[in-house]
């Protein structure tokens with residue numbers, strides 16, 4: 001009897017392997033602050049603001065980075081040097097290549113919010129995903145009502161996207177602040193926490209949607225402030241941070257109470273996750 | 280109904296082994312599923328201490344290699360032998376179903392798919408619970424197998440669960456006999472001595488009973504390593520000594536370790552042992568069910584049996 005070969009597989013083994021990254025070229029590299037840099041890649045696929053990509057450097061590893069643009073011709077990633085991968089990526093330059101897989105996750109529900117006034121609050125590198133939101137708004141003029149922004153950075157040197165900031169100031173209502181100004185630079189923004197300005201601001205919750213992204217302490221304080229001002233939990237969208245590995249909802253690392261941050265997030269509506277005081 | 284006589288069972292297995300990879304429970308230093316070389320070692324009644332998971336979802340899998348500026352994927356060998364896995368218990372089979380959901384439905388995992396598709400699953404029904412740690416009768420397990428064997432005196436009654444199973448029976452038809460015997464409803468059940476009485480555990484998070492049990496936990500991760508349903512993994516890279524080859528690999532991971540939720544910048548989300556332990560139990564009997572309509576846990580008892588301090592979380596939940 002002949003050796004029984006494997007019977008016809010029921011399904012063809014698909015050549016598409018979800019774990020394989022692809023190589024992209026760096027079109028632009030810009031140092032934004034002492035620990036942040038922005039790279040533009042020749043990625044031409046589609047993605048939404050609030051989604052993220054897994055950036056990988058062979059031999060070092062992968063890191064999830066959220067998108068900081070909205071375009072069909074390129075992709076901007078703002079990278080903060082906090083881990084091995086991001087520190088190594090900082091040494092790249094224009095013309096170098098980089099492995100990517102993605103986009104992953106659920107971003108901000110931009111379409112669902114057509115017609116709303118937007119309140120956008122960001123702190124530090126948390127402003128990066130919101131930069132994606134703003135370029136979306138730019139490409140969908142008149143789709144939204146009033147756009148009010150509050151961005152806070154540590155010090156004047158840490159202000160990211162200085163060129164964009166100028167534009168945002170002229171187009172929208174931008175409140176810019178820095179926590180401190182140790183080098184006593186001449187600056188045209190408030191010196192206080194971003195939360196303080198939000199607290200003082202006159203905000204009308206009606207027909208509003210709030211986007212926020214930044215350090216957990218900042219978001220926690222803001223949630224309290226917004227609540228006092230009459231905002232409902234289901235008006236607030238926030239970005240969460242978790243350990244991510246597979247980015248496709250299997251490896252389990254990013255799970256918060258049965259929800260996968262990489263699949264059901266990273267942007268959540270606050271009422272969906274607010275009871276998760278645990279983990 | 281078909282039956283296979285116990286007298287000819289080992290001839291049957293020998294015949295199967297000749298042209299296929301045969302995997303069955305054996306007793307070595309401990310009980311486990313192994314690729315069989317000698318059919319006399321097989322005892323299909325054994326509820327193996329180690330699950331059969333490693334045959335599909337490998338402990339360590341090389342996903343691809345960066346080499347010479349390119350990505351190379353390990354060749355998928357299409358002419359590997361068919362694998363016949365025999366002696367899987369109802370809990371084992373249901374756990375494979377859970378893993379299928381994660382690796383074939385939720386994601387399309389070519390590595391898992393390859394191993395899974397070349398395997399035929401032959402179950403063995405436990406008429407008695409294997410020991411006091413089994414609690415499958417409280418877990419609403421379904422029928423999931425290609426073939427299922429039921430003890431009936433000097434024969435096994437054979438139930439066919441899929442076309443793949445039918446094809447196999449046709450191929451080895453000479454060992455299978457028609458019979459008037461049949462399986463009565465009570466013979467399909469296994470009444471375990473341990474029961475999980477709590478169906479809804481959402482309100483139990485802050486119950487003081489947790490602390491008592493968790494104080495005995497070392498975070499050794501034996502429980503998740505032995506679980507046939509647990510599917511979490513780590514991705515990591517390994518560079519060779521010449522630094523010209525980088526392998527991307529996947530290993531089993533454990534939610535019981537702090538590194539499981541550590542992000543860049545060293546913040547750990549589930550810092551305390553208590554949070555991690557609760558996360559495991561909630562995933563097993565709540566979160567997975569919310570999403571997929573069935574518990575992740577199939578009541579095999581391995582996590583209690585294998586725990587160095589025998590933390591019986593089923594009893595613990597019952598006490599709440």
Ligand code: SF4
Pocket residue numbers: 495496497498499500501502503535582585586587588589590
């Ligand atoms: S096997 Fe027991 S001691 Fe080890 S991590 Fe699991 S529950 Fe804790």
Ligand code: SF4
Pocket residue numbers: 374502505506507508509563575576577578579580581582583
């Ligand atoms: S949680 Fe324990 S009893 Fe349930 S399937 Fe896993 S090892 Fe078995």
Ligand code: FES
Pocket residue numbers: 243244245246247248249250251252253254255260261262263
């Ligand atoms: S990153 Fe793997 S499940 Fe979310």
